[in-house]
Each structure stands twice: as C-alpha cells, then as structure tokens.
Amino acid sequence: MIIFLTSTATTAQIAEVTAYCERAGYSVRLSKDADQTVVSAFGDGGPLIAAEIRRLPGVERAAPISAPYKRASRETHPKDTVVDIGPLRIGGRQLVVMAGPCAVESLEGLREIARAVHAAGASMLRGGAFKPRTSPYSFQGLADVGLEYLQQVRALTGLPVVTEVTHPELVERVSAAADMLQIGARNMQNFALLQAVGASRRPVLLKRGMMSTAEELLMAAEYILSHGNPRVVLCERGIRTFETATRNTVDISVVPLLKRLTHLPVVVDPSHGTGRRDLVEPVARAAIAAGADGLMIEVHDHPDRALSDGPQSLHPHQFEALMDGLRDIASAVGRTL
Amino acid sequence: MIIFLTSTATTAQIAEVTAYCERAGYSVRLSKDADQTVVSAFGDGGPLIAAEIRRLPGVERAAPISAPYKRASRETHPKDTVVDIGPLRIGGRQLVVMAGPCAVESLEGLREIARAVHAAGASMLRGGAFKPRTSPYSFQGLADVGLEYLQQVRALTGLPVVTEVTHPELVERVSAAADMLQIGARNMQNFALLQAVGASRRPVLLKRGMMSTAEELLMAAEYILSHGNPRVVLCERGIRTFETATRNTVDISVVPLLKRLTHLPVVVDPSHGTGRRDLVEPVARAAIAAGADGLMIEVHDHPDRALSDGPQSLHPHQFEALMDGLRDIASAVGRTL
C-alpha cells in the first residue's frame, strides 16, 4: 500500500497513519519531501483496507503497490536513493568508479594497482578474495589472505573496498574487511546469500545474472531490502546472447529502464560486459551517457600475467585515459567525475 | 593423465602404476573392464612425465586428459556410471521417473500424489521443502515440516525421495531426510553449495542452469566429483531463449551430447522445460527417444490450487497416461520403464 499524505498533513497525522499500519501488521517506510510525505506499508498485515486508510485525517490517496518488487520500486520511493560509503555517495551527482584487479593476487600487485587507479580518479578499490570460478581447478582466490591485503591497501590509499562474498557464512568476515559486499552474477538468485547480506549492515553491490531479466534483478534486490538492508546498488555486467565476438552483451537500455523502475543506483561493468580490453572504454562512455551512476572496471598492472580475466583488464595507463575521456561525457549529462 | 594398461597387465603391475602416480601427488581412479584397465590420475602432482609412465611395465599408452572436466569426462571413465539409490539404479537399462508436486504443501496432498504416481510406475518422489523463489513474497516452502512430510510419505509408499537443498548449512538436514539432493538451476554455479554436496554421501541431482552451456554443467558436476561425491545425475530442464510461448526451451540435443562427453546419467525435466501441461508428455517421449536415463515430472492432485508451478503440473490421470505412452518408446530404444 502506498499512502500519499496531503501537503498540510501534520506530524501527528503522519504518526497516526504510521501507527495504524503497524497495528495492522505492516512494516512501514516514510519518505519525505519538501511538498509530500509518502508512507509505504509492506506486508500481509491482515484486513487493512485501503478504504479505511483513505478516511484517516491527512491522507490524500492510498493505492496498492503495483510492482512485485515493492521496496525497490520507484512508486514507493520516488526520489533517488543515495548509498553512502563513508564520505562517498553512490547515486548522487558525482559518478563513482570502482577499479582494481579481478582477483587479489599479491600485496605488492594490489598496492601498485590501487595507487594507479587512485591517482587516475577511482573512488573505490575492487578485487576478489573469494573467486567463484567455473572450474574447480582454476585459481579460487587468496581467501582470508586476500581480505587482509585489501584492508592493508585500503589503509594505505584510503580507498574504500568492494569485494565479493560467495557464501552466507562468509558475510560476517567479509563485512569486517570490506566497505561493500559484492554479489556476483552467478549468485544473483542464491537466495540464502541474498538473505544473509540483507541482514548485514554493509551496502551491497548486486550484479545482474547473465540470464536474468530486469524484473528478476529487482526481485533479487527486494530480497536484500526486505531482509533489512536498504543500501543496494545494482550492476549491469552483460547478458548472454548468441553473439560470440564478445564475452557477454551489455544491455545498455537496462540502465534507463532500471532508473525508471527503481530508486536504487545503477552501475555498469564494461569489463565483464565485453570481455575485451579494446571495448571497455567506449562501453564505459556509453554507460555514463545512458545515465549510469558509476562504473566497475578491471585494471591490472600486468594483464598478461593475471590469474583471471587478463584479456579484459586495462593497463593502468589505459584506465587513466578512460577516466580522462569520461569527464566531458559526465558533464554532458550533468554529472561530475 | 589417462593411462591405458595392456590386456596382459598383472595385478602387481597395475598396483605399481597406481603407487607411482600417488607418490607423484596425484589422486587415482581405477576403471576396470573385461579387456582393459584404465588408471585416471588427477591433480597437479609435480614432475610426473608421461614419458616415464609409458616406460612402466604393463602400460600401453598414457595421455593427458583433454577435457577440462576431468572426473566427469568419458575419457577417464568410458563406461556409464550407474547411481544406486537403495535398490534403484539410475543410468542403467531401466528408466527412472521422479514425480511429485513442485512444493510439499500438506501431508494429505503429498500422500495422495505419492500414491498416485507410485501406482502409475514412478520410482522416486519429488517435492520441494525449501523453495528458491524469484520473489521474497512467494511461498518459500514448508522447510523442516516439509522434510518431515517427505519422510512420512516415503515410509508409507517406499518411494525414495529427491528434494532441493538451497544452502550449504542445510545439506546435513536434507541428507538425513532425503535419498537424493537436488541442486536447482539457479544454484548450478553456487560453488559453495556444490562443494557442500560434494562432501555429502548422498547422490546429487544437478540441474542445468537456464543459461549455462553443456560444458559449464559438466564443470559444475566436476566441483561435486572433485570434492569426493561420485554419485551425480545431470538434469536438462530447459534453457532461456527468445521464444515466449513456452517458459523455457528444452535443449533436446544436450541429452546425446552429454552422453558422449560424460559417463554420468542424464535425466530431463519437461515440466520446467516447457512450463505447459499440454507439452509435457510429447517432450517426455522425445527425451526418452533421445537417450535420457529418466525423467522428472511435476504432478499435483489439484494443479489449479498449487502454490507454485500449477500450469505445468499434470493431473494424476495425465501422469498415468504419460507413463503408459512411454513404455513403447522405452522399448524402441532398448530400455524398460
């Protein structure tokens, strides 16, 4: 149920509407604006009838929430959500670029890369400690040692860290070491994991499954939101199609589509999206032009020797050039970098 | 490394080859036949050189394993694997049909359905206690109560039970209650879960992801096999395509393709594969004709009232008709039902 209050509704009236909903078994979110207060009531609270609510003082209108992703829907939260990570804000005017290696491989390498991307203007460091790999025989990540390296390099550079969590049991450990938890594409519908990060206090970067519709992505976000964590950032990272020249196909129109359907921030990962170093920069530009709130980009100091995803990792100087090229695009769409 | 021994190799020679590989750090699997013994050596054991092995007495030839899924590959295990579940054998001449509701909803309903599918010739009971649902607001299954119902109905009918496990922590509980653990399509690349069922002693039904290639399915099986569980059955359940008249598109050619690439049994789920009750029977027939070792089929006593997947669930009398129609097809491909 979405309840729009009149512009003259008093604080007491708002409190009464809220209390009424809670008594009826709903959980409630308040969304305030200069000119309007909106109460979103979630759940199956019993015989809460719209007609009754409409009769409460201060209520302008009340309607059921039509999207199946109730908390993620822009209906129930018309303003953009901004996810704060310390002083960093994802979803605001300033674009956010997360950069770093696919996997954390060594302390020296990570430090080197972190310094380079920091200098070039990245605002977060990415790097996998726990790597979900198609083959059990591929490098699976440095695990806790990788987390330790990420923390050391964060201390050194000040860059907040985003890293993947692959198992509900790891959520606590990764939360202690990282500023943001990443849910990988293969785990987008790992509901046990979604519930676990939903119970965490860390913001979550939720990658779209390579086989998932926009609606399924929003339903996955809803799992996190409905388990208590409101800080979710969505990430388009390419879907599977018949085209074989690229690793995946970036669905560029999902960016404005999501911005219409949800209040959550949306970023794009052109590295996984294309799988080709030479296509990362133009697709990064396209993402910003289409309205993305940021980018996630793989950078490696020696891509040829990378233990994973070498062919799609940029050299540090290429990342620097990419950042330079983005500034004018950002400004053309009213954003800063 | 696959090592083919000569037909005259002695037991002592075989033991020597095995010991040689193990000293070099490999884990070893022996596969014996009337006329040939094959030693498969897995792992990165160090300086084990094919040339040296070829010089050992009794060795005919030695070659690296070419498939990336080493244990799952038919190269290393030319004969069909048969997975035993008590007296039931999956992958042998006799076809196996797993039938039951999408989700366990009530004890009475489950009992009713189990009796009907048993009478019609099903050899296993399916039914979900833990349901991975796209929406957090959909029915998520009866959980432990559902497991309890499955056990009661198994006791009543004697049908072994297959049910889904969605979380590494649940593996033990579900293993206690069920005869076979199902990994759902959305979890095919949930590597933490694959490792957990790999450490279990229960056989595993591994469903192909809806956007996974045959090779990725085999790599997922490899995770289970390489963690110690050799009893894996693969399941084709439809992939995502642009076609909207059906819920998914059954990839029928993956059945013979998998039978060539791997020694593991392969079953087909035409219920999820089509999403339409009226297409289940013809696709079930096609699956058997293409060489599948069995079927997984959703049956419900009141499909219209089913809490999930009603439109694709057969009425018990339709399931009976399906079984009757399958017998001649089975016999045409040298199988029994």
Place this chain on the structure above:
Amino acid sequence: MIIFLTSTATTAQIAEVTAYCERAGYSVRLSKDADQTVVSAFGDGGPLIAAEIRRLPGVERAAPISAPYKRASRETHPKDTVVDIGPLRIGGRQLVVMAGPCAVESLEGLREIARAVHAAGASMLRGGAFKPRTSPYSFQGLADVGLEYLQQVRALTGLPVVTEVTHPELVERVSAAADMLQIGARNMQNFALLQAVGASRRPVLLKRGMMSTAEELLMAAEYILSHGNPRVVLCERGIRTFETATRNTVDISVVPLLKRLTHLPVVVDPSHGTGRRDLVEPVARAAIAAGADGLMIEVHDHPDRALSDGPQSLHPHQFEALMDGLRDIASAVGRTL
C-alpha cells in the same frame, strides 16, 4: 469468423451461409467432417455481424477467429492438413523422410546419394541448386544445372524432389523442376518471396527462422496461405541460443506446440538443428517421438569433401542405420515409416 453449423444443417443451408459471407466481402473456406461442417470467413468484409450470422438457419455458433494467423490456425480447420505430392502424403499416418545432400554438386554424386537414401527408405530427395551462403565467396550452388540434375535423378529413382528457392523470380523455374519449394530459414520473413510461392501451385516447405518465434513462423505460413497456396509444411531446424557446442538448438517442444496451434504438417531437420553428425540420429528419434510428421536429413557419399555442411551430413550407411532405428519409435507413437 468461424461458423460452426448444426449437425443437421442441409446443403442448402450451408450454401446460404457461404453466400452470405461472400456477399459481405469475405473469402470462405469450408471444412467438412462426419459430424460437423465449419465455415471459416476471412477478411475485412464490412458490417458482417456475428449476431446476424447466428440467426441464419443451420448455424450452431459463430465466433471471431482469435489467432492472428487465421488460415493457419487449427481453430478454423480442426482436422490435420495432409499435403499430397503425387502419391506421397505429408501429415498422414506415414512419416515422410526427405534426404539428400546439402547442395547438388555433381550428377554422379547426386545419383549415388539418391539411390542410397531411396534404398534406405527415404521418400523424397533434397538438394540445393540455389544456395544462400553467408559469404559471397562460398559455393553458391549449381543453379540451373543443379535443377537439371535433380530432374534427371528424379526420373531415375522416382523420388520427388524438394529444393530451395531464394528469389521471387526463380519461383517459376524451380517449380518446373521440383515437386516442392523450400523457403530457407534466412528467408522466412522475406515477404516478397513468401507471396511469390503463395501464388505458385507447388507445395512449400517453410523453415523456421533461426531466431523466429512459433507465432512468427505461423504468420509467415499465413502469407503463403493467404496468397492462395494451401499446401504448406512447417520445418523446425534449430534456433540460436548461447550454447556453442551445437550449431543451433533444436526446439523440440515447438513440434507439439505447432501441432496444437495449426493444422499444417510439421517436420524437423536435425542436420541443421545440431550441426553435428553424431547428434543427428538421437534428435531424429526425439522429433518423431514428439509428434513430428517427418524429417529432413542431410546425407552425402563423401561428407569430408562436401562443398557445404559436411560435418553434419550422414554417410549413407549411417542414414540406413538411422532409418532402421526409427521404425520402432514410429510404431510407438502410432505412425509408420
């Protein structure tokens, strides 16, 4: 408008209903049965109101045609259409197998292959004289010489011939030489070509586009039917998906789906559908088990030297084995081979 007449409707009453529709500007098709006569009225004939028709004597009920493919829909023609090619009947109890090389390459080769497939039980000869090739530099077919060879080999073996037509201007020439005109997958929505074969008196084999929905296939058939040619056979030949182990993915469920939606016969081409010789036989079996009315299969006497599609062409002895293996499947679904 579909008009169902009462079982006691007289010939005069039927004639009156027909005349009424025609006066209103509709074109009419009559479909008679032991127990029911159905009048299908097509077109935008003006103010023809169902209510008026329902009042005519002998009319039981009248309803608009709901499918967008009006002539192709089973609504307007509940009985299976059987397409006759001389004594050969496609869509009846007897299955039809069309076999031969991808392209006509030489008279001797074609004769050799035709004899072999004839001896093995094929009832039609396939072979391309005009080849639509992705590259302008690939072999484009022998053109008129190829047609000439097809005619000679038909005279020799008595096998009716199906061959592809790629250009509206060629329809007449190909019709003179062949018994059935094939529309290739790439031309399924070449509407100029569909209209041209719609005006021909030859039956048409219409292949599904590799990225076309079932409904689009039926709309393409509707182009042919509505231009005057009622003899259309549909062919599933695999669609494009992300899977790379096969050339295409055979959509097996489209066979029963089409049989429900339309009265037109449906055949399957497992050669293009899989692109792999070793998968042709199991998929052929699956197609028959799923209810297909026949098969189209590529056979070549020297697949390694074939100018096109060698890897998916069967050796003659493999085709013979395939035919042998099909007989029991056919009988299991109430068909003969």
Place this chain on the structure above:
Amino acid sequence: MIIFLTSTATTAQIAEVTAYCERAGYSVRLSKDADQTVVSAFGDGGPLIAAEIRRLPGVERAAPISAPYKRASRETHPKDTVVDIGPLRIGGRQLVVMAGPCAVESLEGLREIARAVHAAGASMLRGGAFKPRTSPYSFQGLADVGLEYLQQVRALTGLPVVTEVTHPELVERVSAAADMLQIGARNMQNFALLQAVGASRRPVLLKRGMMSTAEELLMAAEYILSHGNPRVVLCERGIRTFETATRNTVDISVVPLLKRLTHLPVVVDPSHGTGRRDLVEPVARAAIAAGADGLMIEVHDHPDRALSDGPQSLHPHQFEALMDGLRDIASAVGRTL
C-alpha cells in the same frame, strides 16, 4: 592479398603492382595516404604468389587478407569510409541523424513530421513506403504512392530520403525516388536483394538482423561491396534476447567492435532497438558516446494513431529535446551534430 608499398614507391611502380595483380585475375582497390599506398587484390586469380609480389619494386610487404569479409575489412582499407549523399557525409566528424515516421501514411503527416525533424536538426528523412510486416493483414505501406510523397516532401524540405526496399525488382523504382536504400533486419541475409542493391548506384543502409552476429553483418555488407557498390552504412537496431521488458536489446558494444573491424560507417536505431519511447533518448546518447556515426529515429506527429510502431515513436517535441541533449555528448567525443 594486401600489398603495402614503400613510402618512396613511384607512381610507375604502383601501376606495375596493380597491373601485375590484374593480369593474375584479381580485382584491385587502391587506398592512398600521405605516407602509404595500399593495394588490395580480391579474388581467386590463380597462381599469384605473395613471394613473387614481394619481389616487385616498391613493395614493402604483402600478406593474405585474414578477414572473411575482404572488402569490408579495415585491413584492406585502414581509413574510415565516408559515404556522401549530395552534400551530406556519413562517417565524418559530423553526426548524421535520420528521422521520420516508421511508415509513410499521408502527405500531410509526412510533411508535418519532416518539417519538425528538419527544424530540430535532422539531416535525413526516413519513412517506409514498402513495409515488411510480420502479419499479411497488417498495413503494408503505401507503396508507389508512398515513394511519391517522399519525393514531394524532399523537394519541399531539401532533406535527402532513406526508405526500405524489400524486393529485388523494386530496387530501380526505389532508387529513382530515394537517396538511400534501406535493407531491413529481416532481409539482412536476403542475398538476392543484397546483390540487387550491390548493383545499384545508391548508397545502402544495411540493418543488422535481429539474430545475426557482427561477422554475419559484415559478410552481408561484403555481398553489396563485392557486387560493385562501395557505399554501405551499417545499422545496429537491437538483437533478440530473453529480456521481455524491451522489444529488442541494443548491442552497444557492437558499435566500437564494428569500428575496429571495418571502415564502413555505423549508425544506431534506438527506436527499434528498445521499442519504448521513454528509452530512446538515453540509448541515443549512449550510441553517440560509444562512437556511432549517427542515429535513425522514429518520429510521428500522432504516435497514438500511427499505423505501425507507435509506442516507440517520439513526439516532435521529444525529438527536439533529444537533439538538444545530444550536442554536448557529440562534442565530448569530438563530433558535431
């Protein structure tokens, strides 16, 4: 064969190399630069051995052309091709926007729309006279009357016209009336039509099939180029995927991919690409940011009454806003609008 001449090669030496290739049966294209002359030799000219050519005076190196699309490949033509339409240049620094209705419906409507898009900065008028429609019962276009209207409105506004040709026989008539011939997505592999426009002197806009790979698009272009028409512009218009929220999925990375593989200009059609009016502008911005040379956009004065594609057509004021928003993006990537 690509032959790179030395920087000091004389005109006589270049002529000799060219003559040598032609005598050997090749057709030749010369590509000159400030610092390098490149001779591309196409065809199967017989025993033309690279070694021999390398010995000719003035030759620096000679290598076979590796891409299967020889004329379309950037290997054989390193500089961007610019397609001239009168004073208009497609592929240069200035972006080209083609705008207009899906179909020509009336003279008044077309005039209205043309004036509006002209005023907003469009440089070409689009509008279909021959419409390939999925259903034979849908509006098929005004045909010759539509061509006549296009000519009248061109005379009035001065905007050059691009319109679709659907049949080889129509090429001459459409060429007389239009400045550019469009090959629609459904006809991308209609090779008879490609050959016909290859023989025309009009530039061609070649749309990517909704099921075609980038390589197949380039092979289709090669058909046109190899039949004598060098003026081809490629158009990405969305491909088919499992996503149902949009009509198609724009493959944004194909823009930079094509720019690397070929010298031909590339434009994007976000109207068909998304099928949704509200997504056209952001995807248009993304296309320019990704490096596209222009756009094709559907505009209608009364989208709600449009006979085709209404939901994806912009209102004239929306098109004006789109053009305004593009200018800064264009400038950010070094282009003008």
